[in-house]
Amino acid sequence: MSADGFASTPPPGARSDWTIEQDWQSYTPAEHQVWMTLHERQSKLLPGRACDAFLHGLDALDLHRGGIPDFSRINAELNRLTGWSVVAVPGLVPDEIFFEHLANRRFPAGRFIRTPEQLDYLQEPDIFHDVFGHVPMLTDPTFADYMAAYGEGGLRALGRGQLHNLARLYWYTVEFGLLESADGLRIYGAGIVSSHAESIFALDDPSPNRLGFNLERVMRTPYRIDDFQQVYFVVPSLQALLDATLQDFEALYGRLARQGDIPIAAIEPGDQVFTHGTQAYAVSRT
Ligand code: PHE
Ligand code: FE
Numbered sequence: 001m002s003a004d005g006f007a008s009t010p011p012p013g014a015r016s017d018w019t020i021e022q023d024w025q026s027y028t029p030a031e032h033q034v035w036m037t038l039h040e041r042q043s044k045l046l047p048g049r050a051c052d053a054f055l056h057g058l059d060a061l062d063l064h065r066g067g068i069p070d071f072s073r074i075n076a077e078l079n080r081l082t083g084w085s086v087v088a089v090p091g092l093v094p095d096e097i098f099f100e101h102l103a104n105r106r107f108p109a110g111r112f113i114r115t116p117e118q119l120d121y122l123q124e125p126d127i128f129h130d131v132f133g134h135v136p137m138l139t140d141p142t143f144a145d146y147m148a149a150y151g152e153g154g155l156r157a158l159g160r161g162q163l164h165n166l167a168r169l170y171w172y173t174v175e176f177g178l179l180e181s182a183d184g185l186r187i188y189g190a191g192i193v194s195s196h197a198e199s200i201f202a203l204d205d206p207s208p209n210r211l212g213f214n215l216e217r218v219m220r221t222p223y224r225i226d227d228f229q230q231v232y233f234v235v236p237s238l239q240a241l242l243d244a245t246l247q248d249f250e251a252l253y254g255r256l257a258r259q260g261d262i263p264i265a266a267i268e269p270g271d272q273v274f275t276h277g278t279q280a281y282a283v284s285r286t
Contacts, residue, residue: 008097011090018097022088022111024070031113032067038119038128039063041196049203050193051179051186053143053238057136068113069131078135082144086135091124095158102151105144107134120197133190134174142238143188147174149245162253165219172218173241178202178210178234185210185234185274201228207281208232209265212272215244216252220262230265230282234274 010018043064047055058064060081061074075085087101088111101108109130114122125133137143150170157166175191185203187193192202202208209231211217218233235241262268265279 008094014090017101018089018093018108019087020090020111022071024068024072027068027113030116034113034116034119035068035128036066037116038194039132042132042193042199045196045199046187046193048183049187049199051181051188053140054136054188054193057139058132060139061136063132063136068127071109074131074135078138081139082141084138084144084147086131095154095163099151099154099158102147103155104151105148107138107147109134120195129190129194133194137188137190140238142242146238146242146245149242150174153245153249157249157253160253162256165253165256166249168219168221168223169215169245171223172221172231172233173213173235176202176223176229176232177213177241178232179238180234180236188238198228201281202232205281206275206278208275208279209267209273209277210234210275211267212236212274213241213244214270214272216255217262217268217271219252219256220259222261222264224264227285228281230277230279234272 010016014020043058061069061077063069063074071086071088078084078086082105084105084107086109087106089108091110091112093101093108098108107130110124110126112126113128114126138147154163154166157163173189175189177187177189179186179188187199187202189202192198205228208229211231211233213233213235221231223229265277265282267273267276
């Protein structure tokens with residue numbers, strides 16, 4: 001999502017809001033090929049796994065067209081649909097800059113793409129994660145409102161010193177969220193849809209817990225950044241997610257400051273359990 005720390009000076013060549021030109025003309029054929037390889041693999045896998053809003057977004061933005069998308073092309077349609085646009089940044093940006101962009105319906109995306117050796121894993125979000133993973137959901141009006149509200153909430157949480165709680169909400173929804181549908185669980189999280197292996201693991205593996213989304217519960221649950229998740233949270237609908245976050249978080253932050261964290265793989269008495277995971281995968285990795 002964004003870099004820790006307080007570095008607020010943009011790198012050389014970036015504007016004061018950390019944006020840069022995408023400079024689409026300068027991508028090499030090899031870089032376009034990496035996008036096409038990743039795109040092809042995911043678009044074969046995701047029907048029946050990703051939620052309808054995501055799949056519709058891929059179509060609406062015509063991300064199937066060959067090669068790395070030109071932001072100016074996708075922004076015309078994205079802007080028309082939900083008022084959002086994608087802006088290029090050099091890499092992770094400071095929290096405050098990130099939230100400021102979201103609150104103004106701009107999604108900061110890395111302009112660089114991973115190398116062919118990094119098809120399955122890289123640490124920093126690249127253009128494939130940011131654009132293929134995040135941008136299709138921004139064509140959905142409800143999710144688009146949620147992301148903008150999150151940006152405003154982020155600025156408030158930052159001022160209140162409670163970003164660690166709010167960051168968990170982002171993680172377990174925007175990055176790793178699952179959605180209930182009439183035909184079973186579906187993915188909407190960008191961290192899942194941009195990963196071939198986790199698109200399978202998140203839905204099919206018996207290891208992770210899959211629990212009903214509960215705002216306070218999610219904000220008390222730590223997450224891991226270095227491996228598949230041990231718990232996924234399922235929202236009944238995108239509207240329910242938006243509705244749950246419309247309340248002022250002030251009272252919630254007060255409670256969270258007094259409550260402890262919930263261990264990552266725990267199942268609590270009030271949890272709605274879709275899967276009581278074996279945690280076999282997580283155990284095998286320790
Ligand atoms: N309602 C939240 C607040 O009062 C803002 C928010 C909205 C946070 C949506 C996250 C997602 O801070
Ligand atoms: Fe992301």
